[in-house]
Amino acid sequence: QGIIMAVLRVRASKTLHAKMLDRIFTAPVKFYDTTPIGRILNRFSSDMQSVDNEIAASLSQVMSSITNVIGAYVSICIATAGTAIVALVPITYFYHKFSTFFRASATALKRLESLSKSPIFASFSESLNGCVSIRAYGVGDKFIKENDEMFSVNGKNRITQTFFNAWLATRLDAMSSIISFLVAAFATATYGTAIELPAGWIGLALSLSFQTTNFLKHGIRMYASTEAAMNSVERVTFYAENVEEETGKHSADGGAQDLIRFQKEVARFPVWPSKGEMEVRALSMRYRENLPLVLDDVSFKVNGGEHIGIVGRTGAGKSSLMNVFFRIMEFEGAVIVDGVDTKDVSLDLLRSRLTIISQEAVMFSTTVRENLDPFGDYPDHEIWDALALAEM
Numbered sequence: 001q002g003i004i005m006a007v008l009r010v011r012a013s014k015t016l017h018a019k020m021l022d023r024i025f026t027a028p029v030k031f032y033d034t035t036p037i038g039r040i041l042n043r044f045s046s047d048m049q050s051v052d053n054e055i056a057a058s059l060s061q062v063m064s065s066i067t068n069v070i071g072a073y074v075s076i077c078i079a080t081a082g083t084a085i086v087a088l089v090p091i092t093y094f095y096h097k098f099s100t101f102f103r104a105s106a107t108a109l110k111r112l113e114s115l116s117k118s119p120i121f122a123s124f125s126e127s128l129n130g131c132v133s134i135r136a137y138g139v140g141d142k143f144i145k146e147n148d149e150m151f152s153v154n155g156k157n158r159i160t161q162t163f164f165n166a167w168l169a170t171r172l173d174a175m176s177s178i179i180s181f182l183v184a185a186f187a188t189a190t191y192g193t194a195i196e197l198p199a200g201w202i203g204l205a206l207s208l209s210f211q212t213t214n215f216l217k218h219g220i221r222m223y224a225s226t227e228a229a230m231n232s233v234e235r236v237t238f239y240a241e242n243v244e245e246e247t248g249k250h251s252a253d254g255g256a257q258d259l260i261r262f263q264k265e266v267a268r269f270p271v272w273p274s275k276g277e278m279e280v281r282a283l284s285m286r287y288r289e290n291l292p293l294v295l296d297d298v299s300f301k302v303n304g305g306e307h308i309g310i311v312g313r314t315g316a317g318k319s320s321l322m323n324v325f326f327r328i329m330e331f332e333g334a335v336i337v338d339g340v341d342t343k344d345v346s347l348d349l350l351r352s353r354l355t356i357i358s359q360e361a362v363m364f365s366t367t368v369r370e371n372l373d374p375f376g377d378y379p380d381h382e383i384w385d386a387l388a389l390a391e392m
Helices: 002-025 029-034 037-079 085-129 131-137 140-189 199-241 256-268 318-325 347-353 368-372 380-389
Strands: 278-285 295-302 332-337
Touching: 002 037, 002 199, 037 085, 037 199, 085 131, 085 140, 085 199, 131 140, 140 199, 256 347, 278 318, 295 318, 295 332, 368 380
Parallel strands: none
Antiparallel strands: 278 295, 278 332
């Protein structure tokens, strides 16, 4: 059982993680504009930890508890000559009612606890990236206070879960006491009669009635824990299947069909673009639905070899034009480079044939060679030629 659960757990975890990672890497920029980074980090850390560790362990213990309870019930019925079944049926019904109420509440509490973790991850990430500014402006105490408040909210949810476990334990103990009382009452009532049972049988029934509480208590708690942990699977699956993907994505690192399609496309455009002519026709773009147009019916033409400067105030749309050229944002109209509409080629090909130097001083904290050729596509002499042409 342990080997089977371990194999299935690793396989399920790898599958879910790979699907979620692939979908996150191919999500459009607007997804990152509207989703807090802490929420994404929470999926890859806390939720994946539940998938990796909690679910399989809880399932295994649920199975063990069920077999223990069935064994105890059968033994008690045999030891009391079948009379205990009259009491066990209604008691089991009440166990079920308590379990249903507990599981529904436990799942909701688990969801609240998971949601309260996201702001903590977001705050930590933001503080880590902006610690220099935080120290410079002397607002460290404010961030510490906000962090303490977030931990307090998360702590309240965790404490509530503990209280609810105690609520369940009290009621299950009461049910167990009823079973033990009925077994003892039956033994007392039949003492000295024709149906008197051997003392050893009664002792066995009493002993198992005490243990049944622990079996049921543990089983229900583990079942609720499994159900609550499945909330993490639900959250991971949502990111793996429901997050919008960029359109026109033909990943060269995807499956065999994607790779064949990409290779055919590269063969179709071996030296595109070669002249650098660009024509923009009736270009309109907005960052999200129901927001005003950032670029409204823009048209211009750039000849090959020309150096063009785009000038404008903050918010005029200079960066938006760059987003359109790389198809980071979808748009209406057409961008034609050397006679080829950029919407007719895959994102991988388009972005591998265009170049942008960002405002950051460093692209990647690696070697010069890896910054110039991150995918290792070119030999050293071509990289030296590129450095010479750029006078570097």
